[in-house]
Amino acid sequence: MDHSTESPFPQPLIDAFRARPDAPAFEYRSRPVARGEVLELIARCAHALRAEGLGPGRPVTLATGVTPEAFALRIAAHLLGCRVTGLPPGLTAHQLAHVLTDAAAVLVTDESTEGLQLPPAAEKMTRLRLGPDLLKPGSETIAPDGLTALGRPDDIALINLTSGSTGRPKGCAQTYRSLTRNWAWQPARWTARTADLAAGYSRYLLFGTLTSAVIFEHLGLSLLGGGTAVIPAPPLEFPRVFEEHRITACLLTVPRLHHILDALRTEPVDTSSLRALLVAGSPLAPHRLAEAVDRLGAAVHHAYGQTETGMLTLLTPGELAALPREELLTRTTVGRPLDTVELSVRDPEGRPQAAGETGEIWARTESAMTGYWQDEEQTREVLRDGWVRTRDLGRLDEDGLLRLTGRSRDVIIVNAVLHYAGAIEQCLAGHPDVDQAYVAGAPDERTGEAAYAFVVPVAGRTPDLAALRARVAAELGEASVPAAVTVVREAPLTPGGKPDKRALLAAFLAGGEEREED
DSSP states (O other), X not given: OOOTTOOOTTHHHHHHHHHXXXXXXXXXXXXXXXXXXXXXXXXXXXXXXXHTTXXXXXXXXXXXXXXXXXXXXXXXXXXXXXXXXXXXXXXXHHXXXXXXXXXXXXXXXXXXXXXXXXXXXXXXXXXXXXXXXTSOTTOOOOOGGGOOOOXXXXXXEEEEEOOOTTSSOOEEEEEHHHHHTOTTTOGGGOOHHHHHHHHTOTEEEOOSOTTOHHHHHHHHHHHXXXXXXXXXXXXXXXXXXXXXXXXXXXXXXXXXXXXXXXXXXXXXXXXXXXXXXXXXXXXXOHXXXXXXXXXXXXXXXXXXXXXXXXXXXXXXXXXXXXXXXXXXXXXXXXXXXXXXXXXXXXXXXXXXXXTTOOEEEEEEXXXXXXXXXXXXXXXXXXXXXXXXXXXXXXXXXXXXXXXXXXXXXXXXXXXXXXXXXXXXXXXXXXXXXXXXXXXXXXXXXXXXXXXXXXXXXXXXXXXOHHHHHHHHHHHHOGGGSOSEEEEXXXXXXXXXXXXXXXXXXXXXXXXXXXXXXX
């Protein structure tokens, strides 16, 4: 692809804000914040950071909330060419000790992180407060028309931390070159498909954390498409927040979608403003996707991606509408690859599979990470000749749609035989009395490991546990039947909003979960 028309990240955003300084960039707790005002914030933050000696290649760590000021700080650090690490909420003291090891870094906090308990190693870091130190009234600043991106293409621009579900978060390192070529942040790369999606982001609901790779990616799509990021006062009440703020676009985890659909069964809420309701983050059962289409119509999009790669696939409302009803209810899909993405399904030896065959999904995109920060072993494992091994299982059908079937590492070894948790979960979730299904493994003295299943029933129904076990035996074989099937009211969530199977299993093994079990 010809990259001659591409401006280095984040210059396209600066140029877009200069072109329309009076247009709102944010609506923060009902107050419009103009793009020109955000440029002023960026300029003041850039001047203050530069006064601390920050510039190309220098590290800065951000522990800030979701505000226009926090966004301006992030963009200012990138303009200077810094190596930016964002601290997501919910990190444990152990995880912070693993992450905050660079004493040369400047740590910036704000009022939302006042109670952050820092490990001893972080005490040597230079610490700044976003308000008092970086945005002093009357302080010197850089003229907004002098804001120019200084990032060097091969320098690390961003370290996105993974969820830490394995105990220690991994840092996905992206260069300034990869951010420049990101599908959302580089309008020069937008195709008609991307522009159509951006058109629905005129009022993008922004919540959670700016450290999320997917949230930040779609924030860029909204702002560069001329939209406004809406940040309501907490707490957010879903789905009423859509009606109250006339939201047109929102990113949702699967558990949050479940909550919204359950509420819409009894609550009359006007969701007609929605144009792009994008669901991602974990598998979505086919019957729930069908219900979302029935209740929310042409706003529903389904997507798939990773912190390591950014968004990879998208299922649009038009593609959903074209699926036969029977297929929509029985075979879930996360759509087709983005125009900037190439996917390949491989066998365990890395050989490409034919269409329709299941294997590990490999992805190639110019905006992928360059590796895991300070972890060469994991980097060699995941990056192969320009491809990223997603460690997810699936297949690319003849129609070009990607269908996920589980995680290659989410396996349970029973009597020396591998059983994929995702396959068992999909089998259980296909029962008409089951709304959600989760499977996890635990050590077992007799079989090495044992599989434990947890099902959330459809409202008003009581699953027959014997029938669920029989269903798994019929579809996957007797050896795949879980050692126990437990009915739970809901699944706990990780800090990132995904179902927490570890917590379900721990509660079960401790005997502290209210449940019905076979």
